[in-house]
Amino acid sequence: MSRSTRNPARVFAALGDETRLALVIRLSAGEPLSISRLTEGSRLTRQSVTKHLRVLENAGMVRCAHSGRESLFELNPRPIAQVREYLDRVSKQWDKALSRLKSFVENEV
Amino acid sequence: MSRSTRNPARVFAALGDETRLALVIRLSAGEPLSISRLTEGSRLTRQSVTKHLRVLENAGMVRCAHSGRESLFELNPRPIAQVREYLDRVSKQWDKALSRLKSFVENEV
């Protein structure tokens, strides 16, 4: 179960770690990668990388498919799209507040 | 010093906590608010809220101005805009990879 659809904080928390952010970037190239492949080039242990992948999976940002003895991880773009929209709304609210303030000042003067 | 301009992971980490996310939402209304005001309506202690505000400040997402005995916190929209652009780039890379895959499959068939 992807426990976190519609849970922006969890997605942000998942992205809030350098290692996991790097994994997401790597997977955004499209090619599904195994744990071993994802561990290559990292200074961390395979088990550590695995734990990070589980975190990403629980945040719904990554899916795991098993093929033979390999676990292939692939990016799920939906949560990223959702938090993009979330941040868009925050920015819009801020802009609105700003323009309200501006017109208020103009009317005062 | 806003230690984290150009540090997306830190900004994501700052947003990755329900309390801090709520603070950001509240401050996105534009009005600078004091610590006491920001503590009202929360079930947390003033000191806890203060700590969260410091985290947001270190991430550059919030600025503190002192007025009399009050500490007024205001949202800084820049980091949010930056991580928006960051996520836009990730999404674009994903879309590119996807269309490459698509055309590859079409040419194969």
Next chain:
DNA sequence: TCATTATGCAACCTCCAAGTTGCATAATAC
């Protein structure tokens, strides 16, 4: 002046995230 309000600072507790090591096992290669 005296009480109240808003905050800062520091010590402390608890829990979990992040990382490690070790071992077991399934799948593949030779």
Next chain:
DNA sequence: GTATTATGCAACTTGGAGGTTGCATAATGA
């Protein structure tokens, strides 16, 4: 069949995040 590779599971350590309480102090109100 045997060695190698890819992974899972479990136990353990450690640092820091998140939260609290207590006290000190500056600014404001009466």
